[in-house]
Amino acid sequence: MGEINPKKQTSGADGDNGQGKPASVRGEISRAVIRRLPRYFRYLGELKDEGVEKISSKELSVMMHVTASQIRQDLNHFGGFGQQGYGYNVANLYDEIGKILGIDRRHNLILIGAGNLGRALAGYVNFEKRGFFIRGIFDISEERIGGEIRGIHIMPMERMKKFIEEHNIDIAIIAIPKGAAVNAARVVVECGVKAIWNFSHVDLEVPEDVVVESVHLSESLMRLSYNIRFAENQDLQLPGGD
């Protein structure tokens, strides 16, 4: 469970969906650590922007509400970035984690679905800062086709195949209802796209060499609902809570 698991379908909402693949090939970094890396990266990015040059695991611990020993343990996986009595060099650690996360290079994306969610995703300028560039948007709606979002053209689905080939697209964002999503995933995979960021409410079936990261919003909402119930039950069990 704690091992990295070279399964291709991951999910921010499902968490561990236990596809029962063999344990890590590399083996040295646990999946839990990988899940935490983007959060370290975010905090370090903010510190860097504020001009902070070094930080101790203790200071980071207070900011992130994680124990200092957890931080040391996590960051030790990536070599000797920390020095006793000095702390971590913020810019170095930020860059190193960025490399591990694969955001030291450019990714070319297409967005499938120019509805509200698609518009929201296309609107995040921060993605570009991290090297993720949406090159084209595709939709089936006649009304939307021909329009643009932040200068990116909205094109008919029929143009997608050629566009992927011509623009060296490596990631497809799928933000359309689930029936159409399955079909769209099939097409982009046929065109050689190796990564899908999936917002549709379905687990996409893809070949072994394609990675899928799913954001299942309704599952996230159900986890919230579970936690509300759980918190209430705790209150019942704990003495004198208000």
Place this chain on the structure above:
Amino acid sequence: MGEINPKKQTSGADGDNGQGKPASVRGEISRAVIRRLPRYFRYLGELKDEGVEKISSKELSVMMHVTASQIRQDLNHFGGFGQQGYGYNVANLYDEIGKILGIDRRHNLILIGAGNLGRALAGYVNFEKRGFFIRGIFDISEERIGGEIRGIHIMPMERMKKFIEEHNIDIAIIAIPKGAAVNAARVVVECGVKAIWNFSHVDLEVPEDVVVESVHLSESLMRLSYNIRFAENQDLQLPGGD
């Protein structure tokens, strides 16, 4: 790690952010199982809609790409819903998991932020099927105020406090940039809201008795990016890949 952890801030994107709270009060259901429940619920809902009455752990296993023993193990936590040689009663199991997830009751929500993401969230009719009703929408934009999304009014932020009290709001969705989000969270918590579904790119600091579920989209994108890199490195290490 495997224990349920009564921490209040969970995150679809962070996964386990290790806030180091004490171990479970109830203790018998692991967090990993809880994370998987919404996915079981989704599959069972689809089966139910298709009129399927019973299903074996083996059949479910094939559909969900989880081992049958994992399924039996997970579902055993919730009592004897499965019968040897019969399988699970789909409708019963669906209802039971729904109760555990706390979606057997109605939740009254407000949405803070009527931008593209807010519009997308307000547009999901499926949330209502699960008992989550958005009662009011709040925004700072003069242009948006006075408008509506699917019949739900967009109101100025100043009206939020009174609205929460009058409409028995228990969940606030925060879909605004991070600076404003921190402030909005403070206000809703002051008004007694005990649950926040957070889409802003910040970890909200809330009192112990408030639960937060965060969807950090850029962290999800970074996990995808990590997995692309990881898959490529694997290809390098594996013999004879195409």
